[in-house]
Amino acid sequence: MASPSSARGAVRPLPLPEITRTECRRCGALIKGLNHRYACTSCGWVNPSGEGSRPLPAVDPWPVDERPRTR
Numbered sequence: 928m929a930s931p932s933s934a935r936g937a938v939r940p941l942p943l944p945e946i947t948r949t950e951c952r953r954c955g956a957l958i959k960g961l962n963h964r965y966a967c968t969s970c971g972w973v974n975p976s977g978e979g980s981r982p983l984p985a986v987d988p989w990p991v992d993e994r995p996r997t998r
Contacts, residue, residue, distance in 0.1 A: 953967065963980045
């Protein structure tokens with residue numbers, strides 16, 4: 928009998944995110960983010976996600992354990 932992880936295929940671990948910091952483009956506050964994606968808690972500014980240093984991981988809208996059951 929196959930184990931649950933081998934039935935779904937090999938799972939590759941995601942690379943660890945890098946903590947980065949910069950000044951907010953709107954108010955100048957020091958802000959920290961992950962992989963050059965930032966959101967300022969002082970003024971609400973958010974940089975576009977395309978400015979990040981790595982692509983965002985793909986998201987399966989239906990994780991295997993939550994897929995609708997078919998008959």
